[in-house]
Amino acid sequence: MSDRPKVIISDYDYGDYEVERAILEQAGARVVALQAKCEEDLFEEVKDCAAIMNQYARVGARTIEHMEQCKVIARYGVGVDIVDVEAATRKGIMVTNVQNYCTEEVADHAITLWLTLARKILAFNEATHKGIWRWQSGAPIFRLRGKEFGIVSFGKIGQAISERAKAFGVNVIVYDPYVAEDVIRAHGVERVSKEEILRRSDYLCMQVPMLPDTRHFLSDAEFALMKPGAIVINTGRGPTIDNKALYLALTEGTLGGAGLDDPEEEPAKKASWDPAGNPLFTLPNVIITPHAAYYSEESILQARETAARQVALVLTGQTPDYPLNLSALKTAS
Numbered sequence: 001m002s003d004r005p006k007v008i009i010s011d012y013d014y015g016d017y018e019v020e021r022a023i024l025e026q027a028g029a030r031v032v033a034l035q036a037k038c039e040e041d042l043f044e045e046v047k048d049c050a051a052i053m054n055q056y057a058r059v060g061a062r063t064i065e066h067m068e069q070c071k072v073i074a075r076y077g078v079g080v081d082i083v084d085v086e087a088a089t090r091k092g093i094m095v096t097n098v099q100n101y102c103t104e105e106v107a108d109h110a111i112t113l114w115l116t117l118a119r120k121i122l123a124f125n126e127a128t129h130k131g132i133w134r135w136q137s138g139a140p141i142f143r144l145r146g147k148e149f150g151i152v153s154f155g156k157i158g159q160a161i162s163e164r165a166k167a168f169g170v171n172v173i174v175y176d177p178y179v180a181e182d183v184i185r186a187h188g189v190e191r192v193s194k195e196e197i198l199r200r201s202d203y204l205c206m207q208v209p210m211l212p213d214t215r216h217f218l219s220d221a222e223f224a225l226m227k228p229g230a231i232v233i234n235t236g237r238g239p240t241i242d243n244k245a246l247y248l249a250l251t252e253g254t255l256g257g258a259g260l261d262d263p264e265e266e267p268a269k270k271a272s273w274d275p276a277g278n279p280l281f282t283l284p285n286v287i288i289t290p291h292a293a294y295y296s297e298e299s300i301l302q303a304r305e306t307a308a309r310q311v312a313l314v315l316t317g318q319t320p321d322y323p324l325n326l327s328a329l330k331t332a333s
Contacts, residue, residue: 004028004029004030005028005029005030005050005051005315006029006030006032006048006049006050006051007020007024007029007030007031007032007049007050007051007052007053007311007315008031008032008033008034008042008045008046008049008051008052008053009031009032009033009034009052009053009054009055010034010036010042010052010053010054010055010057010059011034011035011036011037011054011055011056011057012033012035012055012076013055013056013268014300014304017031017033019301019304019305019308020053020304020307020308023305023308023309023312024308024311024312024315026312027311027312027315027316028315028316029050029051029311029312029315032045032049034057036057037057037270037271038057038058038271039057039058039059039060039062039063041057042057042059042063042066043062043063043066044066046063046066046067046070047066047067047068048068048069049067049069049070050069050070050071050072050315051070051071051072051073051074051311051314051315052070052072052073052074053073053074053075053076053307053308053311054073054074054075054076054082054083055076055077056082056268056269057082057269058082058083058269059073059082059083059084059088060082060083060084060087061084061087064084064087064088064091064093065087067091067093070091070093071093071094071314071315072093072094072095072096072310072311072314072315072320073088073093073094073095073096074095074096074097074307074308074310074311075095075096075097075098075307076098076303076304076307077097077098077294077303078097078098078099078209079097079209079210079237080095080097080324081209081210081211081237082269083095085324085325088325089325089328089329089332090332092329092332094314094320094323094325094326094329095323095324095325096307096310096311096314096320096321096322096323096324097322097324098302098303098306098307098310098322099322100156101294101299101302101303101306102293102294102295102296102299102302102303103156103157103160104160105293105294105295105296105299106157106160106161106207106235106293106294107157107160107161107163107164108164109235109261109289109292109293110157110161110164110205110207110233110235110259110293111161111164111165113233113235113259113261113287113289114165114203114205114231114233114259116259116287117231117233117256117257117258117259117285117287118141118142118144118203118231119138119141120137120138120139120141121138122284122287123137123138123284124137124138126284142229144168144169144170145168145169145170146169146170146171147170147171147202147203148170148171148173148200148201148202148203149165149170149171149172149173149201149202149203149205150172150173150174150175150192150197150198150200150201150203150204150205151165151172151173151174151175151189151205151207152174152175152176152194152197152204152205152206152207152208152217152236153175153176153206153207153208153209153236154174154175154176154179154183154184154187154189154207155176155179155207157207157235158174158176158205158207159183159187161205161207161235162174162187162189163187165205166188170202170203171190172187172188172189172190173189173190173191173192173196173197173200173201174189174190174191174192174197175191175192175193175194175196175197176191179191195225198222198225198226199225199226199227200227201226201227201230202227202229202230202231203230203231203232203233204226204230204231204232204233205233205234205235206218206232206233206234206235206236206240206241207235207236208236208237208240209236209237210236210237210239210240214237214240215239215240216239216240216241216242216245217240217241218232218240218241218242218245218246219241219242219245220242220245220248220249222245223245223246223248223249223253223255224249224253226249226254226255227254228254228256229254229255229256230254230255230256231255231256231257231258231259232246232255232257232258232259233258233259233260234258234259234260234261234262235261235293237262237266238260238261238262238263238264238265238266238291239264239266241260241264242264243263243264243265243278243280246258246280247279247280247283250280250283250285250286251283256285257285257286257287258280258285258286258287259286259287259288259289260280260286260287260288260289261288261289261291261292261293262288262289262290262291263278263280263281263288264278265277265278266291267290268290268291306321306322309321310322
């Protein structure tokens, strides 16, 4: 049995883990890479681990209970809803994430989804490929300039989306009860209530993190308030939109289209998945991408290096760059 600290990679879809291994072996650790799809897949391996890095696999309270010497749980990304941070804190385990690595990519993706739907690019493309050469193939299309562009959650990515959207002449309104007023002023946007952003937005861009109170942030009641023909874009977390309600709003209500970077079921977190289970995949006015908004070759490399570096710092007795529960751990100690 090696006396080097064991670092588990719970799951990964990068093709290899050479980036992580190079960083962690230099810190004196050894890496064990898995492809866990459920917590039970981790129970045995985490007993003697010093650290675990997770991409999609949940590291919940049941997994944490099996840990006997873990020092850090490191997420390959910003969101930590698949890590039970409270359970980790109770056990004295640091939780880290990766920040500031895909702002440009997600903002670009959100704007791409918006313009593709607003300008009916898919309808035009389908028609021309069938030999139909008519501008009416995409009708009706409305001018972007002067329309209301709503952004829900105005962090760094929301702010980057705002700057891009304003270049098209839209009026940007935002809903975020947590962002400071000086940030609102600095970006030249208008803060509004949740009801107002729903009623006013011609285009509504969701960049909402997954929290207990943000699940189904948009559902039947919210869609009922929105303008006829409104377009919804979601480059935040899939479950913040009730997909059954969205389907009804698109087929029986008045919404004009939707662009989703991840459906509510979040397929990457499932052992098996079939799009037949979600009727949104049958609609021509819905674009769904495979949780790819954050992706570029540069951002993937940055995420992998940063996540591994957090582990290396903790294992060598240093403070990580992005600790999420440091103050709670200090209070508990």
